[in-house]
Amino acid sequence: MTAGLRELREIAARLGDVPAYVYDLAALDAHAARIRAATSGIELYYAVKANPDPAILRTLEPYVDGFEVSSGGEFDHVSALFPGKRLAFGGPGKTASDLARTPYRFHVESPRELDLLESGDVLLRVNLRTETETEGAALAMSGPFGMDPAMVAQCRARPGKARIRGVHAHLASGLDAPALTTLAEMIVGHARPGEEVCVGGGMAVDYTDPANLFDWEAYGAGLRGLGREIVRIEPGRAMTAYCGWYLTKVLDVKRVHGELFAVLTGGTHHLRTPVTKGHDQPFTVFGSGGHEEEVTLVGQLCTPKDVFARRVGAALAPGDVVAFAMAGAYAYNISHHDFLMHPKPEFHYVSGMP
Numbered sequence: 001m002t003a004g005l006r007e008l009r010e011i012a013a014r015l016g017d018v019p020a021y022v023y024d025l026a027a028l029d030a031h032a033a034r035i036r037a038a039t040s041g042i043e044l045y046y047a048v049k050a051n052p053d054p055a056i057l058r059t060l061e062p063y064v065d066g067f068e069v070s071s072g073g074e075f076d077h078v079s080a081l082f083p084g085k086r087l088a089f090g091g092p093g094k095t096a097s098d099l100a101r102t103p104y105r106f107h108v109e110s111p112r113e114l115d116l117l118e119s120g121d122v123l124l125r126v127n128l129r130t131e132t133e134t135e136g137a138a139l140a141m142s143g144p145f146g147m148d149p150a151m152v153a154q155c156r157a158r159p160g161k162a163r164i165r166g167v168h169a170h171l172a173s174g175l176d177a178p179a180l181t182t183l184a185e186m187i188v189g190h191a192r193p194g195e196e197v198c199v200g201g202g203m204a205v206d207y208t209d210p211a212n213l214f215d216w217e218a219y220g221a222g223l224r225g226l227g228r229e230i231v232r233i234e235p236g237r238a239m240t241a242y243c244g245w246y247l248t249k250v251l252d253v254k255r256v257h258g259e260l261f262a263v264l265t266g267g268t269h270h271l272r273t274p275v276t277k278g279h280d281q282p283f284t285v286f287g288s289g290g291h292e293e294e295v296t297l298v299g300q301l302c303t304p305k306d307v308f309a310r311r312v313g314a315a316l317a318p319g320d321v322v323a324f325a326m327a328g329a330y331a332y333n334i335s336h337h338d339f340l341m342h343p344k345p346e347f348h349y350v351s352g353m354p
């Protein structure tokens with residue numbers, strides 16, 4: 001058993017009626033080190049919106065060239081933690097106060113935004129029709145984000161007071177290394193010679209199989225193969241998803257109209273990930289064991305949407321602890337904490353130290 005799992009078991013043994021998040025910082029450190037090594041020669045920024053917890057950011061900081069922030073709030077949070085660290089400020093709908101901040105790079109979302117900037121270094125965010133340009137390979141993130149090629153041309157024709165340093169795109173999420181490399185080749189086609197290219201995040205995380213990790217080595221090689229001087233990536237989910245656990249206790253097990261339910265402390269107001277992504281959250285049970293049955297795991301909220309996992313095999317009894325895995329990204333911080341006024345979870349940070 002790894003040190004992280006041993007500590008998880010100890011926290012599970014002490015868990016009361018308030019659920020707990022456990023962040024395995026040792027596992028995160030090792031994961032980040034592997035990503036850094038696999039993507040040598042490529043600039044690595046972490047997309048803070050995936051999880052802005054200060055302990056997580058401190059663990060990642062030595063491995064990343066910078067942080068990608070998507071609001072004035074994230075900008076201020078990260079600037080206070082790491083003065084002088086490079087920040088890329090993206091996100092649609094920037095206010096005048098957002099545009100008055102001084103990041104290393106702004107990711108400009110429209111010609112109007114570029115006009116409003118009084119100074120600074122910018123990447124133009126391009127929005128490409130990935131469905132057609134990659135023959136159906138990619139899940140499109142088009143919508144209102146960034147600019148189509150005509151709008152990019154408009155920016156280049158009148159750059160105003162800011163300096164255009166290159167292009168940025170974040171076109172799809174949940175893609176494997178070959179598909180993301182194909183997208184990167186497409187994005188590079190919109191940059192001028194010598195310009196920086198930021199190709200975004202979106203590296204796949206497989207919630208049905210936590211062991212099926214994104215192939216960082218292949219992606220690093222693919223990006224180096226672009227032959228550009230400055231290529232930047234900004235992963236979020238695939239960096240921090242694996243380090244988080246959400247621990248909750250079984251309160252009740254009952255069969256309603258033939259369907260077996262386990263009712264757990266907490267709910268999707270703490271861990272909204274399975275609802276937002278439409279998956280069954282993987283989990284480990286610390287319990288008395290017994291015979292496995294098909295069961296639906298729900299929380300304490302008065303809504304039928306409060307489901308962690310549907311009709312999965314598990315042996316559960318009141319008092320058992322369920323540790324949901326892969327709860328380190330778009331988990332606590334994307335959840336609606338105040339709905340129903342249940343207590344907030346506890347937070348534990350384990351470092352694998354004996």
Ligand SMILES: *Cc1c(COP(=O)(O)O)cnc(C)c1O
Binds near residue numbers: 047070090169235238
């Ligand atoms: C959310 C986001 C990311 C990170 O995406 P992941 O799927 O978490 O890797 C990167 N860049 C931009 C612009 C984003 O909005």
